[in-house]
Amino acid sequence: MEGAERRDDVCDAVRPHPAGATETTGPDPRSNLVTVVVPARNEERSIARCLGSVTAQTHRELQIIVVDAASEDRTPAIVRELAAADHRIELVTAPLATIPTSLNTALGMARGHWLVRVDAHATVQPDYVERAVAHLVTGRWGGVGGRKDGVGVTPAGRAIAAAMASRFGVGNSRYHHGREVRTVEHVPFGAYPIALLRAMGGWEERLVANEDFELDHRIVSSGSALLFDPELRIDWECRQSITDLFRQYRRYGRAKADVARLHPTSLRPRHLGPPALVAVLAAAAVVAPARPRVAARAVLPYLATVAAAGSLTASHVDAPARRFVPGAFVAMHVGWGIGFWEGALRRTRA
Numbered sequence: 001m002e003g004a005e006r007r008d009d010v011c012d013a014v015r016p017h018p019a020g021a022t023e024t025t026g027p028d029p030r031s032n033l034v035t036v037v038v039p040a041r042n043e044e045r046s047i048a049r050c051l052g053s054v055t056a057q058t059h060r061e062l063q064i065i066v067v068d069a070a071s072e073d074r075t076p077a078i079v080r081e082l083a084a085a086d087h088r089i090e091l092v093t094a095p096l097a098t099i100p101t102s103l104n105t106a107l108g109m110a111r112g113h114w115l116v117r118v119d120a121h122a123t124v125q126p127d128y129v130e131r132a133v134a135h136l137v138t139g140r141w142g143g144v145g146g147r148k149d150g151v152g153v154t155p156a157g158r159a160i161a162a163a164m165a166s167r168f169g170v171g172n173s174r175y176h177h178g179r180e181v182r183t184v185e186h187v188p189f190g191a192y193p194i195a196l197l198r199a200m201g202g203w204e205e206r207l208v209a210n211e212d213f214e215l216d217h218r219i220v221s222s223g224s225a226l227l228f229d230p231e232l233r234i235d236w237e238c239r240q241s242i243t244d245l246f247r248q249y250r251r252y253g254r255a256k257a258d259v260a261r262l263h264p265t266s267l268r269p270r271h272l273g274p275p276a277l278v279a280v281l282a283a284a285a286v287v288a289p290a291r292p293r294v295a296a297r298a299v300l301p302y303l304a305t306v307a308a309a310g311s312l313t314a315s316h317v318d319a320p321a322r323r324f325v326p327g328a329f330v331a332m333h334v335g336w337g338i339g340f341w342e343g344a345l346r347r348t349r350a
Contacts, residue, residue: 034129035063035112035194039094039102040120044073046237048082053123055086059130062088063111066120067102069094075120100203100211107194107202116191117212122148122236132191135227142196142224143216145187146232152321157240159324162317164238168309169332184228186216188236196224204262209255217259217266242324246331253339254346274337275344277302281334306330 036054040047047066054064066079068091076091083089092109094102107115114136116129128146135144150161163169190212200218203211216226239245253274260267280298288295310326317325 032059032061033063033112034059034061034114034116034133035065035106035110036116036118036129037103037106037110038064038066038118038120039069039099039106040066040071040075040079041069041097042071042073042075043120044071044075044078046121047075047078050118050120050123051079051082051089053126053128054118055082055088056126057124057129058127059133062129064089065106065109066091067094067106068092069097069099069102096205098205098208100205100207103211104202104205107197110194113194114191115194115197117189119189119234119236122189122234124235125233128232128234129191131229131232135229136191136193140225141227142219142222143187143190143192143226144232145184145190145226145228146234147230148188148234148236150238151235152238152240154240155318155320156242156324156328157238158317158321159314160238160240160242160245160328162313162321163325163328163332166309166313166329168305168313169329179230181227181229183225185220185226186213187226187228188212189234190216190226192219207255207258209251210259211255213266214259214262217263221263242327242331245328246335249332249335250339250342253336253341254343255339256336257340257343260344271340274333275340276337277333278337278341 038047038050038054043050051064051066054062064086066089068076068079070093079089079091083091090109092105094105103117114133116132118124132144132146135141150164152158152161196219200215200222204214207214220226239248256271260271280302284295284298306326306329310329313329314322314325
């Protein structure tokens with residue numbers, strides 16, 4: 001599910017505003033129930049496949065909450081049909097069409113000891129929940145997550161999936177390419193102890209993206225550790241066009257600026273790379289009419305690196321997808337960088 005573009009300016013307070021994150025009295029201590037949460041909006045093409053992977057889990061004691069955020073397609077109808085055949089599936093409606101609100105709505109209804117988030121256009125392996133819970137029951141971890149492997153359907157989508165698995169594309173985002181079990185600062189679509197989530201106040205509802213990173217930052221800052229296990233594999237349908245990828249990463253960049261405002265210590269040097277790139281490209285565009293050679297020297301190193309990384313990454317995809325790989329890298333870097341500047345300058349003007 002993608003959050004709505006509408007947002008209020010993020011203020012300087014850090015405390016989130018969960019929607020009913022403490023409404024339930026807590027899980028039955030005798031139960032092994034796990035609550036799986038699936039935020040969804042206009043996911044009629046993928047929701048059945050997603051829920052099929054969830055209902056097929058080897059861990060059978062599941063409460064599966066699908067939170068529909070004002071879908072305009074057949075998503076709710078499909079979920080109702082599946083719920084009629086499997087009593088573990090519950091369909092609820094979020095008060096706002098944002099991912100954090102949807103997650104907090106489900107958190108308020110959760111009856112399990114553990115909460116596992118699964119994206120509506122993703123599928124997980126049959127032992128995903130069992131393996132995640134096996135880590136959590138040790139009491140050592142505040143959250144657990146695994147590899148988020150992009151799945152491309154179109155030629156551009158396959159190129160995007162390859163770019164997202166590249167260090168040049170995503171930097172040190174270990175969940176895109178990591179191969180060893182280790183502690184990390186962030187996990188995708190994490191699994192958490194529900195008691196901890198409620199103690200943390202749930203997800204930050206003033207964000208429209210990057211809410212998972214923000215939550216993980218608070219968890220780590222509270223003294224808990226996060227575990228990355230590459231055997232916990234998430235097959236995630238990425239964007240299928242370069243234009244959609246650019247829009248997605250532009251939104252990610254804006255949200256990163258919001259998170260950096262809330263938690264300045266969460267900002268890493270690698271996060272400043274795309275904004276710096278955009279600044280260089282903008283400066284080159286300004287000086288190009290008068291000093292074209294200076295402008296060319298400014299942008300050529302990046303273009304040469306894109307060409308080299310694109311050639312290497314293209315070797316891992318089929319022929320129709322190869323021509324889209326350089327564009328995927330540029331869309332990710334420039335989109336994220338523009339979004340970050342938009343988020344930072346918007347707040348400065350406010």
